[in-house]
Amino acid sequence: MMESEMTSAMSSCPFALLAAMVSDSGCEVSLGAYGAIGQFAREPRVFVEATDDHIVAATESSSISLRHRDGLRAIAFEMLSSDPQGWNCAVAICLPETDARMSARNCLTMLNRDPGAIFAAHRGRETYDIGLGTEFADIRVRSRSESLTAIEHRNTDRDLLADLMEDADCVWIFDTALGRIETRDRRRRHFIPQLLASGDGHSRTAPIPDGYAVLGYAFPPNPRHGETEDALGWHLSFQNVLDRFGMPELVGLKRRVELAIDAGTTVPALNELLAHAGPPTRAEVDCIRVALRQRRWLGGGEQSQQWEEVFDRPLRKSRGSIVPTEMELA
Structure with missing residues (x-):
């Protein structure tokens, strides 16, 4: 972008x-x-x-x-x-959550029409909700073949999802309260049963x-x-987005870390960086580590290395394995 x-x-x-x-x-x-x-x-x-x-x-x-x-x-x-x-x-x-709930159907269900189809030509076609029971998304399929009807009339066994995924003619619909994605391409649909x-x-x-x-x-x-010139632009652009749309407490923490590194401040205790009492959250620890990785990528010097030793040992151990990109913040 x-x-x-x-x-x-x-x-x-x-x-x-x-x-x-x-x-x-x-x-x-x-x-x-x-x-x-x-x-x-x-x-x-x-x-x-x-x-x-x-x-x-x-x-x-x-x-x-x-x-x-x-x-x-x-x-x-x-x-x-x-x-x-x-x-x-x-x-x-x-x-x-109160505005995001969908049907949460838990069995294969034929739907006569699909008024929400992206293109008008598809809105009169039958679709099937495959019955995953997910609260905030309805997962459906649409097909021009007879295969969906055949699958429906078979017993709804545990191989239903596998059978549907083998039907090359199926259009998969991932429908939410904000919109949907439709795809026939197997590369564009992803199911992870454990999740x-x-x-x-x-x-x-x-x-x-x-x-x-x-x-x-x-x-x-x-x-x-990305390539060096594009990459720096991408990074700075997303930092602007982060400032506008990120969680304020995390963005504030990250900016404090960046300013402290740039100022050559001695590495502080973790509780001195936080804006609250008590232990850090996982998100806060990750936020500090992301800031350090970005400083490394931007060509961080000795002061950044000291921070790495305290807050991100895996990053510190990797120093020297990959030459940092030679960039400077604008």
Whole structure:
């Protein structure tokens, strides 16, 4: 995403940010339940139609529709990656739980019509809710073949999901209270039974306030995966988004760490960095570690190394294994 687009979206409402990311082929969006998602991937957009409160877009492999609703909240955050020098960034797409609930059907159910289909030609076709029972997303399939009827008339055994996934003619629909993703491409649908069975609504590494449901995520380009010139722009753009849409207590902590490092401050005790009494949360510890990894990537010096020794031993141990990108903050 170009920095100007991110800055424009940052100064507006959450929907404007999400619409900008949907339109950008460098971004990825997912919708669905924890463990059952549809993916609108990083690939050329072949169709985009947007208004102030609605966007529809398509690629060769999937299509997406999102509509603004009161209560919509975009929560920007960063998290550690498995790479000891890396991090990931995302925007959680949220609604209050009371506004986000869907049907939660727990058995295969035929639906006569699909008025919410992204394109008008599909709205009169039969769809089936596959009955995952997920509270904030309905997972459905639509097909022009007779295979769905045959599957319905068979006993609904434990292999139902596997049978449906083998039907190449099925369009998978990941429907939420904010919009949906539709795809026939097997690469764009993802089911993880362990996550579905966990009962969680989202990853515990995501800083989601109580009372909110996560309906999906938008992922900007990862700065560590880009060319140098683009990467710095991506990083700075997301920092702007983080300032506007991140959790204030985490963003404040991260900025305090960055300022202290830049000022050459002696590494403080952890409780001196926190804005509250008591032990840090996991999100706060991860926030400090992300700040250190980004300072390393931006060419952090000796002072940054001292912080690494205290707060991020895996990062400290990796020093020298990869040459840091030679960048400086603007």
